[in-house]
Amino acid sequence: MLNKFRPNYSLDQLIDDLYKTLSDLSTTYEQWLFKKLHENTNSGDIYFAFSLVPRFIPRISIKLREGCFSNSLEELKHSKEYWSADQIARLIILLKASKSGEQKFQELLQMLLSTADYNEQISIYKSMIFLPYHELMINNVIDGLRSNIGEVFDSIALKNCYPSMYFEEAAWNQMVLKALFIGRPIGEIIGIDERINARLSQIAIDLAHERWAAGREVNPDLWRVTVGYLDETNLNDIKRLLSGNEKEQIVGKYLCSVSSVDSLKKLVVGQSFGKYSWEQI
């Protein structure tokens, strides 16, 4: 387990900043939400407010107000750009609701998730790391990854630091494997390089072999999660990459260059190909 997230801002400060973020877009959005949340306090009303958001606050992208989340986003490598107005409104609702205490809030979140449409699910999963008691929701987040709806999977797996901070190895590996399997851009998984492990590397190599055997293409990005774990037994895999298409060749060379295994290093001896990072590849 990596570090747990401990925010360096207060709940009220965040709620205030988010309200301002909404009113920067339109004061009517802020006013509707404010009214909704001050009229109503029981969980049924909160539930309705959560459902009703898109009728009053549109799904348009939004620029976070400076200082919002303090500097936590940078620290978390959590994307600043990916919120929409309705998602910010729903985050405010959840933050306010969390004041009812651990148990009540847990119950509300469970209820919301079990009846959520997919935009609601996406909002909740994107917000999760910022919600109080979020460390108690690991199993719900893992469950969200089982969705066959790509956008729901993406809202957890990509540009979201929750998995890298809270998932055990098995759950982490399953998430990365599913992302590879369904062709998601694994470079957008936060912590992808930091959480490489022997088991994940082997699973990825097995997947590559299985795809090759079926005559299907293997996205060269797959090899990103094998870095540090390739050895002599992978010599043929690397040779195959080196004789593949342009991107495969670059990936093959890169893998050899960062390897500490002599037989792999030798494959690219004397060749210069500049410096690559996965982002450039």
Add this chain to the structure above:
Amino acid sequence: MNNTKRKLIDPHVHMTSRTTNDYQAMAESGIVAVIEPAFWLGQPRTEVGSFKDYFSSLIGWERFRASQFGIKHYCTIGLNSKEANNEALAEKVLEILPLFLCKEGVVGVGEIGYDDQTELEDRYFRKQIEIALELEMPVQVHTPHRDKKQGTTKSMDVCTEMGIKPDMVVIDHNNEETVKEVLDRGFWAAFTIYPHTKMGNERMVEIVKQYGSEKIMVNSAADWGISDPLSVYKTANLMESMGISAIDINKVVYQNALSFFAKSGQMKEEDWSRLNIDQTGKFQGNSILRGGQQPGVNPNIIV
């Protein structure tokens, strides 16, 4: 038939019970949007959780499945008449209805009404009209197969008694015997075109000839039984070949359904003009595409 494809809406179809082949054929025929009313699944449910998961699938998985074929999916949520007869269960279902009715893309309360016309059916029909009034939502009324004529009249009587405007109610599964009263009283009239039963498409053409196209709409009500998800398409074609004007056809197979369900505030023409089909980007492997399948580049084909 036509080179320029006619846009169609099927305002009553149970896609949960249909295959992807149907979606494909419907998209090819010109169906841009469907409305799926919550209904009886054939096997009676015994737990409220079954309803909860069913409602969730209408706003979740089924909506997603439809989007993969370029079809915009909406639903109506309600307790159907058959299962209203299980009082203990019905009470619990009524409790969870409000959780779903305010969700995006829920365009009404439905399908509700009478089956055996029992007291319990009556009680839950009324309770659900009350909810619709509170939320200002349209109502989709199922009329009984047996004792249809009186059952239809009674359904409208109850609506009037409860104070919901006829303009907010569509009475479904009409026939030659019921349509006049429904229209005269200001309700919307839907016709289900089932192969062999209820209404055939020729009979439908005659009805439009006689009553015109105001407040009339056609649906397939295709479900797990013998039914035809292309009923709306076929009826439109037959109307055309029998000399009904393009304007009238458009109303009956598209515009009236849109005008009626748009009253929910949850259905707009832009919803499907902007819908783009993305089987490649987001959904491969274990989604609707099985290992190795190639996604369609257009709504038509999954190789």
